[in-house]
Amino acid sequence: MSKAAELAALIANVNKGSSLANKNLVINGAFTVHQRKAINTTSTENDNYATADRFKPSASNTDNLAITQQVTNSSAPVGFENSYKFVVTTAESALASDELFRIMHFIEGLNLQHLNYGISSAKRVTLSFWVRSSLTGTYAVSIYAGSGNKIIGSTYTISSADTWEKKEITFVGDTAQAITNDNTEGLRLNWILMAGSDYTSGSNTSWGSYAASKLAYGHTAAWGQSTDHDFYLAGVQLEVGEKATEFEHEPYETTFLKCARYYFKNLAPVYTTQYGSNAICTTEYPVPMRNTPSLSVVSGTSPTSFAAHNVVPYASMYVYHASSTGDAIANYQADAEL
């Protein structure tokens, strides 16, 4: 795209309600933050947050498929350092109708109110991303809206194997259903990689009531059925407007703090002091978490109990375990993901 065209697209989007900063509704679209695993470190989890912050694969009813996921710097489109990579390590031998594998990204309702969903001025949004796969074909992408249990979808084509391609898809706004203005799921982006026929038969080109049959409408790529298959995602952006504009690169700490609202791994030593027969400490999260988080010790002394109080909105926490003297709890992780 020429500079003049880029400027025109940007102005067009601003006129449609976008902004010049913080325009990307997706958090960590450049995959710069990966608190759970170091760069280029794989995880075999196929249904959990495990590497990239804010992005979660989901496998449904698969009986053979095994994958690895990682944030990698071994391949990325020009302008990006990292990508989110999936490799099939055990193929799904025969795709059953109820089998599904997808990548999901959840967006909190509090961050979506400017889309004006539920009224006639509901805004269009444009999803852009870079993708690379060893398998060419037609892939589905859909947006699920939790408030009204609604869905809309589209497809894109990977034309050349093992080649980075940029995709842009514009979705109309939902004029009939508002997004609840709270910390629950507002929108969910679904990149479909593998889908049985239960998920592809329902037309899904306009906002309508959710049905599983709509989730992967139009998807035909037989990804996952060979150990030759891989899939990379990079530069993910969802913005108000009908045009995809240049990716908004953020300072690392900006993206990190956005991610920390949903998951935070404390890497600083935490020391406890004696309180009666317990060892206690208080610490604060870098930002208020989305909700009261689950807590887990990453390394160090495993506590007999571990409690969080007044976490939202005060962003503080309280840890204890039965001990006559204070002990160190080296690291903890807090999870308030959607």
Next chain:
Amino acid sequence: MNIKDAQYMKDIEGKKIDLIKATVDDKVWFIPLDEGNRHYAEIQRQVADKKLTIKEAD
């Protein structure tokens, strides 16, 4: 989400239940009794489906 060994835990004063200790995907987590928490929501689903029981607090 693979959840096992779920047990209610009391607060530091030992007076009221305020979280669940459970092994989630082979990792021990302390989970608040908050429906907005994804681990707690999944525990509630599995209990309703009779796939999981939660032990009383010690």
